[in-house]
Amino acid sequence: MTATSEHRATYKQRYQDGDPGLRFQDLTYVGNFKGQEPIPDGILGDRMIRSRAKSGVLERVAKEGVLRDQFTIDELNDLNNYLAWNIWDVLVMRATEGVSGMIPRQEYEILAFMHEFYRWPEILRMTTDEVGAQGIMDIGASARREIGTKVNAVHDWCIGAVGFGMGRCGLLALEAIGPDDYIEESNEILKFMQRVLWGKRQDGYILNSQDRYRCRIHEQDFLDSIVDQVEHFEPDSPPHQAFTRFNAAAELLSFLDHYDCRLGLGDTGPYELPDGKLLILRDLFVNEEAFHWSDVCDDQGLPHCYTLALVIDPDLMSLEEIRVNDISTTFTRPKNYISAIVGGAVFAREKWNTPMAEVYNIPVADLGGHLTKVQNATLKLYQKTSRMNRRDLIWNGQYVYYVDMILPHLRLAGTYDKACKDYQLWEIDQRVSNYYYDITKRGFAQVTVPQKIFSGEGYLPFSDGADTRRSKYRWL
């Protein structure tokens, strides 16, 4: 199939100065900007909310600013407002999905949010003390020459957006804290996030939404070595079907292994290739050794991660806009990019720390055996999960968020074992343990959380004159 005059991509217009981008949804955002013009999703939304910032923290930031240990109150509030909009931008429609029927996700999510806000600051501070501010930025930079690494958009974003943003928002909604509590701890979390993301992108921005939803982080020579191994095929041909079927099945298992959350999926790109096609690199983490339920994935001999290189023909689908958002997920208009995939390659990384030189290519013709293993693991994990009681499901899911979101950074810093042993990472704080009984009352998890966290209503600002050293001293 070849592009005709009726099939012509227009997506590059999205990268022209002043282009507002497309709207992917009809809803608008207000957040802390009551009485002002509502903010839409996408490129225009990014531009509007940045124009309302009081500091320069949402523009390209120099390295010296990232190395500085302390944000100002204006910078903290600008980050709070931007993350709240960004959360709404990527999650407000997802949050309409209702009950799972399998995993009580809303319940485990809110517990994890609050647990992270309480527990992460001292662990992140310890990690920064161990490797230094530059060391944290180097952890981010490591993703520029790797595939199959969880140092990726969604994990890095979660440090600030979830651990700080949603965690603080949830505790405010529960009235467990006030707006000016835990400012020092908020700074600790956000600095860690900024350093990792800045080190990864190295263009001065921290989020994909600031760069018109592009996550082009890989070095060119590294990308070339991937592209050299791409196999080309026609849409709907047998290799296309084998490749896309494997992509879907492995992606599904990555969701299931991570308790129906996005941490198992990591897209980067879009990278424009010399022939005008677009490359998306997709990590699918199908076997996380930190989770005890991944034993069924071990039994099938699955690697830690499959990485897929997807080559998309933008003309074939008349591509109007492509977003790799900050939770590492690709969305396009028109929506169906699968049918425009014209090439691909698959790689496997056996363990999280397998050297890049040992990551190996799996020819598309050999995917059948891997697909069977993925399907078997999916069914076995499903059966295993369906036998778990509600409490186990909630706390397992809580661990997926609370541990996995910072796991890759602690692993690379060499502080994961210390966090487990000296900081009791896998113990549950008594405050959060008690919240388990509160979150189902008055619809807190199912009604309040979507209203406050995903709609952006609950991200209260810090006071203008607040002391940046402030923690929480009073329970009155």
Next chain:
Amino acid sequence: MGDVLAEGYNVFNTNKSPEGVIKYLGAPQDVIGLIQSGKLGEHILLVRGGTTTFLAPALSMGAIGVITMSGAPESHLGILSREFQTPCVMTAHLTSSDSRYVVGETDDSHFEEIARELDGKRVRLDCTDHEVGRVVLAD
């Protein structure tokens, strides 16, 4: 086009128009039972939520079409049905009813009505429109 029984978000536009008898799946045991019956390919699957784990083995084993009563294309089930190229209509509402799903404000009667009206009907999914997916009564 035949009688449109329900409409919702179309996850992705496709000319695929799967036809089958709607089967409401209320618990993981229903999903496992359907797979073990060997009749997965005969049914359009109707589920309440828009999350993906609940239908995981059904999607992996080749579900032909999905209808949900909540969620959107950005939900996990929406993302995965796109990846599988399994036509999917999300947050479907009955064309014969005024009841609509609103997050946090919808009681069980809304979902029960949809399940009662659709379960067992032979339908096909029309997912040709960019935005609206339709559940059409088959001839």
